[in-house]
Amino acid sequence: MLCHFSQLFPTYVELFLNRDRGLRRRFREETVTDLFMGGLVGLGSGSMIVNFPADEARTGNDMEWWFVDVYSKRFWCVLVQAKKLSGRGRVWSRLGYPKLKHTTGRGGPLQVKVLCDTARIMTACGTPTFPLYIFYNPGRACEMARAAGVFSVNGVSVSDGFFIERLVVNGLPHNLKRLSPHMYPLSALFCPDSIHYSAAGTGRRSFTGPFFLSSDGRLGNAVSPGPEEARRRFSRVFPRSVDIEGVDGSDLDIIPQVSEGLPDNIMVSIERSASGVSIDESLDHPRVIFLSDSRRR
Template sequence: MTDPLCQFSRSFPDLAASILHRDRHKRRNFREETITDILIAGLTAFEPFGVRVDFPADESKTGDDMDWEFVAPRATNGRRYLRLHIQAKRAIFKQRTRKPSYWLYEQLDHEAQLHAGYGSQAERLINSARAQPCCVPLYMFYHTLGGLQPSGSGLPAIEGVNAIFADLLRPLLTANPPARGNSGWSVDDKKVEKWRPHFMPLSDLLCFGGIAALPVSSNDGRVAFLVRWMNGLISPGMLADRLNARKRRSIAETELVDTASIEAVEQIPQATLRAIETPGAGRGGAEIERPRAIFLSGDGG
């Protein structure tokens, strides 16, 4: 049997693709923020299972990026905490009449601030994550129905939601460093097909648990079954192992990725512990930089 969060991780990409498909032929498009907001809002349904969702007190800080924290306070192996800093980008379709059309992430080289230079957002994402222990920078890509493709020819599926390691963009930052007056990245650098070999499905980040039917004996000798969601399996240590396996695969395919290992650490930030100890405290607005989801593991890490 599949746990509810795992089911969500496999169904939400289709929902995201359908929502983005609705804006075709319209002057106003749904942006990354729309899908990110819906994704974060969807995770609130899992608060009874140990997920905590907080939003910044300053609404201007909400946008197309978010933090996911995986926490196992009772882990005895030292792997109690891992954080994902996620930046979202949506793909758009470029229709051409005389040449092949294509999908691309038009804002992949976005400026973080005015005159900061093309690609400065990616630079800040990677550098800020590297400055903090156990923080993994990821890009989460959103695709509409017209751009979806099944896996094949050794390539992962293009789904409504896919993720890649942000470190993959580092060579672009080196070759084309963010600077005022920079002309931006090439179209080829922003095409979906360039990044597809490194796609991870949303389920790689959220699908860990399972539903167990545990036998329980009654006083009259009959045996009943207690259904329990094994949320203890959503642990920072297991996620780190999975991400490392994915990263090794990317390294085998290209030399673009930093070979540093992803490690869950023992120290849990005090702000995160406060959020866990006081469920719902952040719903009215927390002192955080961006929307945050905390995935609490009830067992070891």
């Protein structure tokens, strides 16, 4: 169940990143992203496809999430950039993400600017795309934050890429004191407001996942959110007007609408990935395609 995974995985990340101190090594963002992708593969659900790059050396911290309705061919895309919390102090609010200032190449543009501009270009070209930051945080930092009454800092927290862009471009601090009010749990994006019930399909894919009992005793299974539902959840979680001290945050980019006419490369990936996982020669970072079918909702 995708929702259940999004609730459990952050706790695992907290414990996993806590171990780098004892092992005297630093786990990087790529390691946690690989664990995330492997966890999705392990769900074994027919409602998602996981694509990996052919050349492992080309894999960066990025992911693509595509929400696709295979019946209507409507879709919505998310570009994901991952960052790991840095610092070992005893004051949680001073810990932060210095790599948010990372540039693409020596003297190149800010990575966050490239991420958001890529999303804008893709949207303008007919592929509605939203930039998302996913933050990986060790348990010791999360525990300090929770002890201070701050519960938005989890093993995996997410934030609006357009907000992060505004923060970094204006040179504002990007520590937890500044960021925590604008961080949200992964489950806010992957858990539904209510349970969907999906009958097994008649085609190659049934769009069914692990079964569970609802509160009223009915047997159901969780399905991936459709593009409209995914956009609705993102719109609910990420406000377009935010309070940023010293910066006008009242005009963040709008969250683009869902589009029709699924790109050919995504359709080909769906048709070829009978097992739910595949290698794609054209990719330079992992991609997850969340499949839904509006006929079965």
